[in-house]
Amino acid sequence: MPVKDALSAAVKQGMLTLGQYRRTLARTTLPGVAVLGYHGLRADDLPADSMAFENLHVRASTFDAHCRVVRECCDPITLDDWRLAAAGRRPLPPRPVLITFDDGYRSVARIGAPILAAHQLAAVVFVCSDPILRRRLLWFDAVAARDGEAAVERWKACDYDSWSAGCADSTPVDDDDPRAPMTVDEVIALSKSGRVEIGGHTSRHPILARASRARQREEIAGNCEAVRQWTGRPVRAFAYPAPPPAFKMHIDGGPGKVNSTSSNKAKFRFHVTYNPRGHVPRSVQSSLRYKCKLDGKRYRKCSSPKKYRHLSKGRHKFRVKAVYSINHHDASDPAKYRWKIH
Ligand SMILES: [Zn+2]
Numbered sequence: 001m002p003v004k005d006a007l008s009a010a011v012k013q014g015m016l017t018l019g020q021y022r023r024t025l026a027r028t029t030l031p032g033v034a035v036l037g038y039h040g041l042r043a044d045d046l047p048a049d050s051m052a053f054e055n056l057h058v059r060a061s062t063f064d065a066h067c068r069v070v071r072e073c074c075d076p077i078t079l080d081d082w083r084l085a086a087a088g089r090r091p092l093p094p095r096p097v098l099i100t101f102d103d104g105y106r107s108v109a110r111i112g113a114p115i116l117a118a119h120q121l122a123a124v125v126f127v128c129s130d131p132i133l134r135r136r137l138l139w140f141d142a143v144a145a146r147d148g149e150a151a152v153e154r155w156k157a158c159d160y161d162s163w164s165a166g167c168a169d170s171t172p173v174d175d176d177d178p179r180a181p182m183t184v185d186e187v188i189a190l191s192k193s194g195r196v197e198i199g200g201h202t203s204r205h206p207i208l209a210r211a212s213r214a215r216q217r218e219e220i221a222g223n224c225e226a227v228r229q230w231t232g233r234p235v236r237a238f239a240y241p242a243p244p245p246a247f248k249m250h251i252d253g254g255p256g257k258v259n260s261t262s263s264n265k266a267k268f269r270f271h272v273t274y275n276p277r278g279h280v281p282r283s284v285q286s287s288l289r290y291k292c293k294l295d296g297k298r299y300r301k302c303s304s305p306k307k308y309r310h311l312s313k314g315r316h317k318f319r320v321k322a323v324y325s326i327n328h329h330d331a332s333d334p335a336k337y338r339w340k341i342h
Contacts, residue, residue: 025073029094033082034074036066036097040105041112042178051178052144060111067119070097078122079197079237099123102201102239104132107178109186116195125190126201126239129226131181136170138205141179143167160211168204184230191231199237200224208241247272247280247288247322249335254318259339266308268292270335272322292320313341 040057051057058066070076075093082098084090099116101108104127116123131138137145140152155163173180182190190196202208202219203226211219224235250273255266272288274280280288291299292306295317302320321334 021069022073025069025095030074030096033077033092033096033098036070036099038063038099038101038108038112039103040101040179041107043107043111046178052141052149057105057107057178060115063112064115064118067099067115067121070099071119071121076121079124079199100239101125103138103205104128104181104187104201106175106180106182106186109182109190113190113193113196117193122195122197124197124199124237126199126237127182127187127223127227128201128203128205129223130203131170131173131205132184132187133226135172135175136181137173137177137179138181139167139170140205142170156207158210160206160215163206163210164204164215168206187227187230191233197237198227198231198233198235199239200227200235201239202241205241247274249320249322249333251318251320251335251337254337255339255341259337260342261339262342264309264311264313264341266311266316266318266339267305268307268318268320268337269305270320271304289323290320291323292318294318311341315340 038058039053041063042051042054042057042059044059044061048054074095074097077092077096077098079098081090081092081096085092099121101112101123104125108125112123128138130136136142140155143152143155155167158166175183187198191198200220200223203223204219206215206219208216208219220238224238227235250271252269252271254268255261255263270290270292272280272290290302290304292302293299294308299319299321306318306320316339318337319334
């Protein structure tokens, strides 16, 4: 875990302990439903750095603290509450919070369900049926274990058929592995608990946007049918596995109009747009960070405008990229600006 992430995690933990979140939340009316999107959970005694995408697996004690805040300071709702509100039949409470889990990790049944029950909270769990049925790792966990997390991003950019042939089938996993998917029995038990609604999340977690219509239908219908058979209920909610947002970086100005200047100073303004329509949703905007570098140096955190002074004569190259901090990976190509000081 990079130092920055460790620090922000420590600050958040501190805020939870000190009650900062509580005080802020108690004064706030939410503008809509706050959907808390979890993935897996992790035992407190699981050593750090022992699994890929660790940040997507929240520690049990942290999740418990989140649940306490939701219970004490917010108005936890179910998907049915939301449906009634959407149909105009019952208004939402002032601070509506919906707890969700993507992917169908076993840790949600083993660690999460008892915590939810202790706080009398409901949740929606969106499951991928193929790993559950075949006792396999989710494909991205298998790829990350074998080739590293960055390799997952490369596969996400591939078309469906290459992905399907290359890594969709994944590898077998032990039920005790912290990355294991739920068992069918656990899906059934969660559904029967009355506290958890089971939703669909495709059979094998492809990037649906990269698949043909026929393949999309296969992945969605197969998944929903499996869940219906297990739970005896139709699937009424679906979480769409999407590619990470595609950003485009723009540099709005540079040191010289003709890219040649006698000044040894430089100032760059930059911003990001969200493909394809240039609109960056607020939820994404708030988690965007920027990194830039000059010439052969390393990328460093930065903000717009970025200024340089005392630059040497000769050619220079400035690069800036956006970092989408939720998934901790770079989601855009850097924008470049080249110029010469004479
Ligand atoms: Zn997912």
